[in-house]
Amino acid sequence: MVLMVSGGADSTALTLMACTGELDIDDGRGCARIARERLHVLHVNHHLRGEASDGDEAFVRDLCERLGLPLCVEHAHFADLDGRNLEAAARDVRYAAARRYVRELSRQSGTPRTAARILTAHTASDRAETFFMNAIKGSGAAGLSSIPRRRNIIVRPLMDRTHGELVRYLQVAGQPWREDESNRDTSYLRNFVRHRLMPLAAERNPGVARSVGAACDILGDEDAFMSQLAATALRSCTRREGSGLVVLDAARLAAAEVAIARRMVRLAVKRIAPEARxxxxxxxxxxxxxxxxxxxxxxxxxxxxxxxxGTLSFRTPTERERAATGWLPVPGSMAVAGGRVLESAFVRVPEGHDAVSLARGLSAEAGGGTVAVIDAAALGYASRDLQRLAEDQRWGASAAQGGADGVRLWVDGPAAGDVMCPLGMQGRSKKLSDLINEARVPLAERAGVPVVRSSPGGAIAWVAGVRADERFKCTPTSSMLVKLTIRPIGDV
Known part of the structure; x- marks a missing residue:
């Protein structure tokens, strides 16, 4: 149980209540006393106010010493904010420190991290202020839900109390606290809301903090329900997902209710760029x-x-899909872009069977261009080698994995100037870039299209998922075939 304590009135009250009273840490038991040995305090010295920051640290050290609580102090400096405002950067530092402390305590005690709790001193007043701040900035339902009572292991047990009530609690207990003079500077939005807007609202409704808190609870529940609906809709709308890439069916997205569609967009971006706001x-x-x-x-x-x-693609600049490059053994497999796998296997043409009909049947079983069947002899291997390697496959061995004499294909991505003879065009050549464009492959996915070649820089045998090459097609005299399959990893 890690208490985040700054030394202000709210966190000081949280510390005192944790030691002497009952708190609801949202574990299903309601308000209950917390065993003293479970309590640990974290204080982060941001060094933003010079001697005053050091005074806060000294105050928290003294408080923990008097209460007999173990204390961890971390120091933070803000030379590079990386585009964030100072308040957000300081918050990120505090929560990162709390998570590190929790991991260390869980490791020492041998307990699961999910059993730990991080307690913050957010109050009903904080929640109402955040609501108005987000309303001023133009937030949606998630922002207007304000500060949640709990998020994973982070719990806020003082959310039903106001700052004024906690101040009176400390005064009765004779417990001092630290005041941050910067909290009076109304150039900051939170302080403007706290000192200018909240007093005006309280003139009409003295219990405005609790009223706003009740509205936040309702908004939070409805936001969670809508998010669940959006997540389900997004799954049915997703056509491709990989590292740094999400591709959606644009027609399905357009047909969704606008409230759901907005959330689908946010969720899709969140998958590839969690920090994007x-x-x-x-x-x-x-x-x-x-x-x-x-x-x-x-x-x-x-x-x-x-x-x-007809697709909507989201992609990051640094994690764009790139085609895998390397040898594909036959039989064998290799991972390629988009969370897919490229597989190869020998198929012997039984005596008396038509190789062309067999190849068409194998391709038709999968459909969608996910399977290509080529003539193994067209790769330039002797018939006896193909027979031997097929026998190896039959007995579960993969000679192609280990020996230089094994059948193998080179896999890379589209390159400038690539030309092939698409199957069905009677030997006429075509630029690979034109073929991919005609296949309506989105620009975001083109670099990740696997191109299977006879050798590095050699003839193209198959553009995976698009078209095979005429020069490698099966003929009535074919006796050994190579079946190529591309599928999502995990599919069987």
Missing amino acids: LEMRHVEAVLACVAAGEGSVALPEGVDARIEF
Whole structure:
């Protein structure tokens, strides 16, 4: 149980209550006393107010010494904010420190991290202030839900008390606390809301903090329900997902209710860029492109949203899909872009059977261009070698994995100037870039299209999922075939 204590009135009251009273740590038992040996205190000295910051640290040290609580103090410095405001950066530092402390305590005690709790001193007053701050900035339902009572192991047991009530509690207990002079500076939005807006609202409703808190609870429950619906809709709408890439069916997204569609956009971006903070203007711009059936939008964290061939793709700048490069043994497999796997296997043509019909049947079973069947002899291997390797496959061995004499294919991505003879064009050549464009492969996915070649820089045998090459097609005289399959990892 880690208490985050700054030395202010709220966190000082939290510490005292944890030691002498009862708190609800949201473990299903309601309000109960916490065993003293479970309590640990974390204080982060941000060094933002010079001697005053050191005074806060000294105060918390003295408080913990008097109460007999173990204390961990961390020091933070803010030379580079990386585009964040100071308040957000300081908050990130505090929570990161709390999680590290929890991991260390869990390791020492041999207990699961899920059993730990991080307690913060947020109050009903804080929650109401955050509500108004987010309303001023133009937040949606998630922002207006304000500070949640619990998020994973982070619990806020004072959410039903106001700051004024905690101050009176400390005064009765004779317990001093520290005041941060910067809290009076109304140039900060929170202080403006606290000292200017909240007093005006309290003139009409003295219990405004609790009233707003009740509204936040309702908004939070409804937001969670809507998010669940959006997540389900997003799963049915997702056509491709990989590292740094999510591709959605634009028509399905356009058909969704706008309240769900907005959340689907946010969830999709969150999957590839968790730190991206989308504003309403970003989401509306993406949905405008979806409605128009064309266009692109630059989103935070460098995420690119683009409409192409009936799809909406989101991709990050640093984790774009790239085609795997290397040898594909036959039989064997290799992982390729988009969370997929490329597999190869020998298929012997039984005596008396037509190789062309067999190849067509194997391709038709999968459909969608996910299977190609080529003539193994067209790869330039002697018939006796193909027979021997097929026998190895039959007995579960993979000679191609270990020996230089094994059948293998080179796999890479599309390269400038690539030309092939697409199957069905009677030997006429075509630029690979034109073929991929005609196949309506979105721009975001083109670099990740696996190209199977006879050798590095050699003839193209198959553009996976697009088209095989005429030069490697099966003929009535084919006796040994190579079956190539591309599928999502995990599918069987």
